[in-house]
Amino acid sequence: xxxxxxxxxxxxxxxxxxxxxxxxxxxxxxxxxxxxxxxxxxxxxxxxxxxxxxxxxxxxxxxxxxxxxxxxxxxxxxxxxxxxxxxxxxxxxxxxxxxxxxxxxxxxxxxxxxxxxxxxxxxxxxxxxxxxxxxxxxxxxxxxxxxxxxxxxxxxxxxxxxxxxxxxxxxxxxxxxxxxxxxxxxxxxxxxxxxxxxxxxxxxxxxxxxxxxxxxxxxxxxxxxxxxxxxxxxxxxxxxxxxxxxxxxxxxxxxxxxxxxxxxxxxxxxxxxxxxxxxxxxxxxxxxxxxxxxxxxxxxxxxxxxxxxxxxxxxxxxxxxxxxxxxxxxxxxxxxxxxxxxxxxxxxxxxxxxxxxxxxxxxxxxxxxxxxxxxxxxxxxxxxxxxxxxxxxxxxxxxxxxxxxxxxxxxxxxxxxxxxxxxxxxxxxxxxxxxxxxxxxxxxxxxxxxxxxxxxxxxxxxxxxxxxxxxxxxxxxxxxxxxxxxxxxxxxxxxxxxxxxxxxxxxxxxxxxxxxxxxxxxxxxxxxxxxxxxxxxxxxxxxxxxxxxxxxxxxxxxxxxxxxxxxxxxxxxxxxxxxxxxxxxxxxxxxxxx
Numbered sequence: 001x002x003x004x005x006x007x008x009x010x011x012x013x014x015x016x017x018x019x020x021x022x023x024x025x026x027x028x029x030x031x032x033x034x035x036x037x038x039x040x041x042x043x044x045x046x047x048x049x050x051x052x053x054x055x056x057x058x059x060x061x062x063x064x065x066x067x068x069x070x071x072x073x074x075x076x077x078x079x080x081x082x083x084x085x086x087x088x089x090x091x092x093x094x095x096x097x098x099x100x101x102x103x104x105x106x107x108x109x110x111x112x113x114x115x116x117x118x119x120x121x122x123x124x125x126x127x128x129x130x131x132x133x134x135x136x137x138x139x140x141x142x143x144x145x146x147x148x149x150x151x152x153x154x155x156x157x158x159x160x161x162x163x164x165x166x167x168x169x170x171x172x173x174x175x176x177x178x179x180x181x182x183x184x185x186x187x188x189x190x191x192x193x194x195x196x197x198x199x200x201x202x203x204x205x206x207x208x209x210x211x212x213x214x215x216x217x218x219x220x221x222x223x224x225x226x227x228x229x230x231x232x233x234x235x236x237x238x239x240x241x242x243x244x245x246x247x248x249x250x251x252x253x254x255x256x257x258x259x260x261x262x263x264x265x266x267x268x269x270x271x272x273x274x275x276x277x278x279x280x281x282x283x284x285x286x287x288x289x290x291x292x293x294x295x296x297x298x299x300x301x302x303x304x305x306x307x308x309x310x311x312x313x314x315x316x317x318x319x320x321x322x323x324x325x326x327x328x329x330x331x332x333x334x335x336x337x338x339x340x341x342x343x344x345x346x347x348x349x350x351x352x353x354x355x356x357x358x359x360x361x362x363x364x365x366x367x368x369x370x371x372x373x374x375x376x377x378x379x380x381x382x383x384x385x386x387x388x389x390x391x392x393x394x395x396x397x398x399x400x401x402x403x404x405x406x407x408x409x410x411x412x413x414x415x416x417x418x419x420x421x422x423x424x425x426x427x428x429x430x431x432x433x434x435x436x437x438x439x440x441x442x443x444x445x446x447x448x449x450x451x452x453x454x455x456x457x458x459x460x461x462x463x464x465x466x467x468x469x470x471x472x473x474x475x476x477x478x479x480x481x482x483x484x485x486x487x488x489x490x491x492x493x494x495x496x497x498x499x500x501x502x503x504x505x506x507x508x509x510x511x512x513x514x515x516x517x518x519x520x521x522x523x524x525x526x527x528x529x530x531x532x533x534x535x536x537x538x539x540x541x542x543x544x545x546x547x548x549x550x551x552x553x554x555x556x557x558x559x560x561x562x563x564x565x566x567x568x569x570x571x572x573x574x575x576x577x578x579x580x581x582x583x584x585x586x587x588x589x590x591x592x593x594x
Contacts, residue, residue: 015065016036016037016039016064016065016070016074017036018034018035018036018061018064019034019035019036019037020032020034021033021034021035023104023105023108025080025100025101025104025105026097026100026101026104027093027097029080029085029086029087029101030085030086031077031078031079031080031085031086031101031104031105032057032077032078032083032084032085033057033075033076033077033078033105033108034057034058034061034075034076034077035073035074035075035109035112036064036073036074036075037073038070038071038072038073039070039071040070040071042071043071043072043073043113043114043118044071044072044293045072045073045114045118045119045120045143045293046072046073046074046075046109046112046114046118046119046120047067047069047072047073047074047075047119047120047121047122047289048074048075048076048077048105048106048109048119048120048121048122049063049074049075049076049077049122049123050076050077050079050102050121050122050123050124050127050128050130050131051076051077051078051079051082051124051125051127052124052125052126052127052149052151052270052271053125053126053127053151053179053206054082054090054179054202054203054204054206055082055083055202055203056078056079056082056083056084056085056201056202056203057076057077057078057083058076058078058083058201059195059196059199059274060076060122060124060273061076062274063122063273063282064076066278066279066282067282067285067286068286069286069289069290072289072293073112073114075105075109077101077105078201079092079098079101079127079130080092080097080098080101081203081207082201082203083201083203084201088207089203089205090176090203090204090205090206090207090210091174091176091207091209091210092207092210094209094210094213094582095130095133095210095213095214095216095217095582096213096217096580096581096582096583096584097582098130098210099130099133099134099137099138099580100579100580102130102131102134103134103138103578106119106140116140116141116142117141117142117143117296118143119140119142119143120142120143120144120145120146120289120292120293121135121142121144121145121146122146122148122273122285123145123146123147123148123150124147124148124149124271124272124273125148125149125150125151125242125243125270125271126151126214128147128148128149128150128151129150129151129152129214129217129218129221131145131147132145132147132150132221132225132228132251133217133221133584135228135230136221136224136225136227136228136533136561136584137533137561137580137584137587138561138578138580139227139560139561139562139565140230141299142230143230143231143289143292143293143296144230144231144232144233144288144289144292144293144296145228145230145231145232145233146232146233146235146285146288146289147232147233147234147235148235148237148272148273148281149235149236149237149240149242149243149248149270149271149272150218150234150243150248150251151214151218151242151243152218152219152221152222152243152244152247152248152251153215153218153243153244153246153247154211154214154215154242154243154244155241155242155243155244157180162211162212162215165177165208165211165212166212168208169208169209169212174207174208174209175207175208176205176206176207176208177205177206177208177211178204178205178206179204179205179206181241181242181270183196183197185241185242185269185270186242186269186270186271186274187269187270187271187274187275187276188267188269188275188276188277189271189274189275189276189278190276192271192274192275192276213582216583217584218247219247220534220536220584221251222247222250222251222254223254224254224533224534225250225251225252225254225255225256226254226255226256226310226560227256227533227560227561227562228255228256228257229256229257229258229299229300229302229562230257231257231258231259231260231288231292231296231297232255232257232259232260232261233260233261233262233263233284233285233288234248234251234252234260234261234262234263235263235265235272235281235284235285236248236249236262236263236264236265237265237268237269237270237271237272237275238264238265238266238267238268239266239267239268239269240268240269240270241269241270242270243270249262256300256310257297258297258298258300259292259297261284261288263281263284265280265281268281301566302560302562302563302566303507303511303563303566303567303570304507305507305559305560305563306505306506306507306508306557307507309563311557311558311559311560311563312505312557314538314557314558315505315555315556315557315558318538318539318542318543318555319542319553319555322543332543332544335540335543335544336543336544339352339353339544339545340353342381342385344374345373345374345375345377345378345381345382346373346378346381346382346385347365347372347373347378347382348362348365348366348371348372348373348382348385348386349381349382349385351365352545352546353546355454355548356546356547356548356549356551356554357541357545357546357547357554358503358545358547358548358554359427359452359455359547359548360426360427360428360450360452360454360455360458360459361427361428361454361455361458363394363427363428363499364427364428364430364458366386366391366394366395367394367395367398367430367431368430369386369395371383371386388537389536389537389583389585390535390537390541390585392581392583393581393583393585393586394499394586396581396582396586397498397499397530397581397586397588398431398434400579400581400586400588401431401432401435401496401498401528401530401588402431402434402435402438403579404528404577404579404588404590405421405432405435405436405439405494405496405528406435406438406439407577407590408494408526408528408590409421409436409439409441409442409443409494410439410440410441411526412493412494412525412526413441415524417493417524417525418443418444418445418493419443419444419493419494420443420444420445420447420490420491420492420493420494421436421443421445421446421447421492421493421494421495421496422447422449422488422492422494422495422496423446423447423448423449423495423496423497423498424449424477424479424485424495424496424497424500424513424517425449425450425451425479425497425498425499425500426448426449426450426455426459426474426496426498427450427455427459427499428455428458428459428462429448429450429459429462429463429474430462431498432446432448432496433446433462433463433466433468433472436472437466443493443494444471444490445471445472445473445490446471446472446473447473447475447488447492448463448472448473448474448475449474449475449476449477449479450474450476450477450479451476451477451478451479452476452548453476456474456475456476459474460474479497479500479513480509480512480513481516482512482513482515482516482519483516484516485513485516485517485519485520486515486516486517486519486520487520488520491520491521491522491525492517492520492521492525493521493522493525493526494525494526494527494528495517495520495521495525495526495527495528496527496528496529497513497517497527497528497529497530498528498529498530498588499530500513500530501513501529501530501531501559501564502530502531502532502556502559503547503556505557507563507567510567511567511570511571514567514568514570514571514573515571517571518571518572518573518593521593522593523593523594524592524593525592525593526590526591526592526593527568527573527590527591527592527593528588528589528590529564529568529588529589529591530586530587530588530589531559531561531564531586531587531589532556532558532559532585532586532587533558533559533560533561533564533584533585533587534558534584534585535556535558535585536583536585538556538558541554541555541556542554542555542556561578561587564587564589565589568589568591569591572593572594573591573592573593573594574591574592574594575589575590575591576590576591576592577589577590578590
């Protein structure tokens with residue numbers, strides 16, 4: 001429910017009047033935000049403002065009038081743990097939780113009639129990194145993104161401060177670091193300096209986990225900025241005492257946007273949008289946004305990225321063999337040898353060697369998450385194997401699948417559907433069966449499929465062990481057989497594709513599979529699909545691990561979230577929800593058949 005009050009009586013001038021509202025975000029935390037409705041009868045769009053670290057949305061409020069865009073609604077939140085929003089001061093469970101808060105805010109203002117395509121973002125400093133991460137990870141169809149002095153790399157003047165914070169957190173747990181920045185190093189505006197020093201809502205401390213994760217996610221977003229294809233404007237403060245310029249320039253160069261601008265503002269301190277001469281910045285932002293709202297750039301077609309995209313180039317490079325006696329060749333040869341030696345003692349490594357590290361058997365072992373092996377050393381090696389960041393991401397993906405499957409079943413049941421569930425490549429089916437077991441009301445039928453006879457046999461055994469009804473079945477089938485999928489009866493109300501499309505680089509195969517599902521599914525039916533837009537260990541996987549396809553090297557071509565979503569949209573679905581793990585590796589999305 002939206003709670004709102006009018007902040008003040010309407011003044012005699014044309015100054016905008018803020019409405020004060022709150023909403024509950026994904027974990028129940030109450031987020032405070034301000035809304036300035038458009039002055040005209042027909043809004044041209046909505047502009048969301050994201051403040052810098054330690055501050056709150058009230059310190060962005062001046063932009064509403066100064067930008068002089070009266071036909072656009074404005075929104076400014078107080079990030080959790082800041083300003084008037086709930087939460088421990090300066091703390092969030094993770095950087096990813098803050099990014100998901102943005103997604104929830106966008107859904108919240110959808111109640112005012114603004115869809116993603118009606119929205120542009122203006123974000124500063126820490127808020128700019130959050131906004132860029134949301135655009136990267138969730139691939140929203142927004143009009144434009146403006147980032148001012150993004151805090152991709154904070155200047156910590158104490159030597160090895162970043163490493164020290166990470167080490168101390170690992171040893172002692174979460175702690176807080178107070179901001180050392182004085183207002184006079186943020187802006188030349190005397191009024192802004194005085195208001196900063198007197199503002200009781202400024203939050204000086206920031207939790208160590210957010211600082212550490214900020215660096216990790218910022219590096220990921222900068223390196224993979226080609227995944228960001230929305231029109232983007234970057235403003236760089238020329239005399240910034242707080243953050244480094246080099247990653248900002250790297251971000252711009254890497255951007256995949258067809259419309260992108262970079263402006264360096266000489267003499268500006270870090271508070272770009274609160275500087276004394278900020279009119280220079282606003283006179284750049286206004287025409288950029290007005291152009292995108294009036295005649296937005298055509299969306300870049302990503303469905304052919306398997307043939308002409310940067311992730312194809314990346315995959316081809318990883319597939320190229322190394323000279324055996326080169327330093328890298330020797331390093332990865334030793335890595336492969338250590339894995340084979342480890343497989344003598346570790347049950348997980350042994351399963352990966354035998355069936356492929358991308359096989360249903362290996363994934364089922366990862367889901368179980370129980371270290372097994374020969375003796376204490378074997379179990380210790382196996383625990384190290386199971387704790388690899390990729391496998392941790394897989395287990396988080398399972399939790400997201402269970403959540404979204406449960407939500408989908410409940411939603412379909414509420415709409416009067418019996419819910420016939422289908423998973424076209426279920427592996428052993430553990431994640432689906434676990435999700436179904438948690439449903440308040442079970443689906444009418446569950447049909448699991450897989451191409452591997454081994455998986456079908458072990459999955460059928462798992463069904464028998466759980467004494468599940470005859471409405472739960474397992475079949476051998478090809479997930480890329482569009483004719484078979486289109487002819488399935490009963491038609492699926494809920495289709496699941498998990499961990500499959502990530503294994504195949506060819507978008508033609510993916511489109512064929514999605515097309516078969518779309519032909520079978522009635523409007524209003526739901527599709528749950530996964531994706532892997534990023535992975536920190538791509539080279540290790542390609543050089544050291546083998547796949548289920550005849551022991552070949554496991555070379556993965558990443559799909560950006562935008563590419564995956566466009567394939568789903570082209571098949572006749574509309575994306576309505578998404579989850580992503582705290583490392584930014586695996587996504588789980590829900591789409592509705594239209």
